[in-house]
Amino acid sequence: MRAxxxxxxxxxxxxxxxxxxxxxxxxxxxxxxRRTLQELRSLSRRELEDxxxxxxxxxxxxxxxxxxxxKAPARGRTRSSKD
Numbered sequence: 231m232r233a234x235x236x237x238x239x240x241x242x243x244x245x246x247x248x249x250x251x252x253x254x255x256x257x258x259x260x261x262x263x264r265r266t267l268q269e270l271r272s273l274s275r276r277e278l279e280d281x282x283x284x285x286x287x288x289x290x291x292x293x294x295x296x297x298x299x300x301k302a303p304a305r306g307r308t309r310s311s312k313d
Contacts, residue, residue, distance in 0.1 A: 263296035 244252070270278070270288045278284065283291055 259296045263292050266292040266295045 267289065270283065270292060273281075275285060278288075
């Protein structure tokens, strides 16, 4: 029997293949985050400034590299375009 899905509904069960793919993606993104964070932390203040990155922006830049702009975890105060 074939299940029908209506627009707006989400499938609630995931097969093992889908779960493995999701886990791989999460681990890959986490690895990108950790490597980027390590790389940025190894740079001097001057090198960071040359790249337009302040010392307080390192975790946000690493998160954006790994998770994208929309998925990056929000931490601390974010600047508005008026600042």
